[in-house]
Amino acid sequence: MFYRLNLTNYNLNQQEKRNSKDSVFGDKCEALSTYDFWETAKVFSSADAKRMKDVEYCCSIFILANEGIVDQTNGKKINDYYDDYRDDFDKDGALEKKILKAMDIIEDIIDKTTIGFLSKKAQMYTLFCVIFQMFDKKKTFENFFEKVKIFVSVYSKFRNEFVINYDDPVMSSLYESIKKYKLASSEGINKGTNRTIRFEILYKLCNEESEEVFQALGKMTDDMRQRLDAKKDKKDELEMDDIIDKEEQS
Structure with missing residues (x-):
């Protein structure tokens, strides 16, 4: 009953x-x-x-x-x-x-830099996808933490509004991959297609051996950070203008 x-x-x-x-x-x-x-x-x-x-x-x-x-x-x-x-x-x-x-x-690999990413259900699911595949393919986990950490660093600072056209093919490819990952994390997160997109991008990175790729990700992180700082400074200026306006009106 x-x-x-x-x-x-x-x-x-x-x-x-x-x-x-x-x-x-x-x-x-x-x-x-x-x-x-x-x-x-x-x-x-x-x-x-x-x-x-x-x-x-x-x-x-x-x-x-x-x-x-x-x-x-x-x-x-x-x-x-x-x-x-x-x-x-x-x-x-x-x-x-x-x-x-x-x-x-x-x-x-949980620390203060990764916890915000890993605590998201969709991202945790993606990481399980990656690790299970690495088990099945008998991959090693050498430098796994560093690879995930640098991905999380650039992902957390990535904003679609920051349109950057990189001439370097490696940078351009990584930029498009992260943009694609971001989109697959923002809508229809439980769709098989979006889960697969996230998995394929993160799996490829976690099994990447080229130092050039990680140097490119580091540079992209710096580029995004600079844009975030500039945006924050602009916002602070606008808020200060509001304060000045209120003081002048009082």
Whole structure:
């Protein structure tokens, strides 16, 4: 009876309705949501936890580990997993081990410069995509932190309003990639196509060996910082003008 009530109660969100079902998959996802990792990375708010959005997100991570990037613009995929894996899921614990191993790597790159990026659900999902693929391709994680950190640095300062035309082909290509990544992070973030765009760009960078690329990213970060500083100075000037106007009027 409780299951029927949950399905008809308009106050319940999709995950709260799923929670009324008996499902091994659901139990695994709920257990994953209790790890301290999520608090360390500041991925979930207290409101997320109250409405079981943390469990729903962990469903997406398990699905990613199991079959790769999928489109999740609605709840159908998770609903199917709750039904299809009602009696058995990840029996040997291989998927859970894969996720926990990825969590260990991510924890090692969390600091004050990366936390703002990693705490965003879409970006954390992208990083899991990258790490899972690196596991599958048996890639090393040498300089992984430095590579992610420099990407986060330029990404956090990148603004679409700052149109820069670079003559250097490496700089121009990187600029367009980050612009594309930014767009794929700002709308339809759970679409399979946008998830794939973000993954491909970050994966390529994390496996890049050319020092020229990272020097170019460093220069781009400086360029963006200068434009942000100029914008801030202009805003400060405008605010000071307002103060002067008010003083003259008083």
